[in-house]
Amino acid sequence: MTLEHTTRVQEHIGDPVSAGAPVERAKLEQIFQDIQSDLRFDHMLNGCLNCGICTATCPSAQYYDYSPREIVQLLWTENLEGIYDAMQEKIWACAQCYTCAARCPFGNSPGGLVMLMREAAIKHGMESAKNVLRPFSRVMLKLISTGNQLSPDMISKDAFPDWGPNISKVSAPLETLRKAIPVPTLHTTKTAWEVNLKTSVELYTIWEETGVINSLKAIDPNLFDVIRDIMDDKRDELSEWQEEQAQD
């Protein structure tokens, strides 16, 4: 194997064997600017001596072509091409355990920096983000429309065949099993707990005001449409209730 120096990241961004057009410098700068301008950036990146303790302790580094040290180095050296390259796949390998952050002698947070890069990947509608997040759409639908991230009806033997036959050791309809939980807020199947309608609608304002809804539109327009409809319906429902209260 030869170890000759190449300029692959500059010539063939994201895929060294493809003949795809390089990404424009202005776009690379904009992506880096988006990452760097987050108020957390300066708290998460203080310097790096390449000691590698982050990678030595990283669970994902044991299974993927991923290294938190590499992420820190790319950002520290402002290697725009390398940053873009890492955003194609590597950043999605991170398990977000923050072991790297706990161990870094400089107080860096490679896991936190990965989150800033993921946010930027979504903001720029990168194909990698779309592909990686497709299986996550059900969770996003649940979260954005209800305020809950997970619900009992998402856990089934069909959805998680590798969890084996003991997902529930008592055979009974899900509705009955849920009502047998002695916590009244948990007698639900479509949300983890009963969420007040007023609460969900408040959350919609947060999604809109913070640009989350627009991020979703960039990454999954179909899911965005579905969620928009749900939000409109629930807002109408709450308005009707408020009008009824006013009449009473």
Added chain:
Amino acid sequence: MKSDETMPAERFTGHGSEWQNSRLAPQDAQVATAWVEQVINRRSMLTGKDRVADVRDAMWQLEKDGEIVVHRISEEHKPVVVRTLYGWQKKIPTVRLWHHKSCGQCGNIPGYPASLLWLMNRLGVEYLDETDQTSCTAWNYHGSGIGNIESLAAVFLRNFHQAYVAARAQGLPDGYYYPLVHCGTSFGNYKEVRGYLLQSAKLRERVRQILAKLGRLVDGKLLIPEEIVHYSEWLHVMRDEVKKLQTVDCSRIRATIHPACHVYKMVPEDVIYDDKVLDGNRVAVSTGLMQTLGAQVIDYQTWYDCCGFGFRHIISEREFTRSFAIDRKIRVAVEQAHADVMIGHDTGCITTLDKNQWISKADGRPVSLPVLADCQFAALVCGAHPYKIVQSHWHASPTEELMDKLGIDWRARKAEFEEYLQEVAAGRPENLYDPRRKITSGPGFTPRVQPAGQAG
């Protein structure tokens, strides 16, 4: 040193295809890495670095400057003071608690919150569990990247504001209840977000505008909690009281503890350490409880590792999650520590470690170990019903083996539960508190003063 011509200087790669095995003999490999274990097994791994500032100092200053209002832990919350990483003091409220639930626990491990509420009922702790709260949204954020610092901060402040005003529904003053966070992911996220809020005027102003639209300000100011408190911290300071309820001997049980990453690796300066709990070299929660209950806490080599949850990996790259959970956690606990149970204190960890065992049969090296949350184990040895309260039927791991070792006749209790399901189906479920308390405003709320007495 090699010349520039021969060095792969521009190659930024991790442990991927270019990684090469050192081919060290096992004994040599152990010698080469022994120093690492000596360091990581010490609390000094965290305290040896430059100390961070205590954000609570900034919090009190901002309140003094009239920028924020602090939701205080008052004497009425009967706080217990504990020591954190650097020896700082942290107040843990023990009564009048507002339960901030975990979506993963409620959806998937419902015996987790049920056991906690059951223990509170037994200890006479007043609390409120209500519908006006959202998830912290951090699981989705860490998994998908959908969200940002402003959305995380706004959700945090909205939920904690609701905790502050919730008692109005019962004719009680603001601040009566103090929020108790169930989920480790929420706990880490909220602590991190609180830090950024206290350090960034720009973020505060942006979020203040959003909270104003929601009517979630106090005197026009942001409400910041004095402490962010995890349920495992409440359980830790209540462990001697829990011990008084114990009816089942667990002295023969060998327990391994899985400390949750987002509980103690995020904002580590806020985590409880106690020199009497494994010499202060491990986070004190869960371990301290298990020791107090009389179980044998067994250390194991990979205690520091995460569980493999990965936030998005458990959904879409499960081969990573299950490989890590089996090989780095469960197998080590079984083969090295000869554990009878693995105890955790976080949602994702319990789910990952509990559910990802059966698949180990696939490579011909099956391994299994009961997995429970600390409060579930505590409830179990205090006589809670293993199915009605601990809800052990939602666990895929062999919790029955643990119950056998504890002398609990799970077959009889399971039969009781299956019979009880007929009552439930007929609309006669038993609850830990009056269901009318769960709605405090909006649709479904009956505007009346509800009894504020002891729950359940």
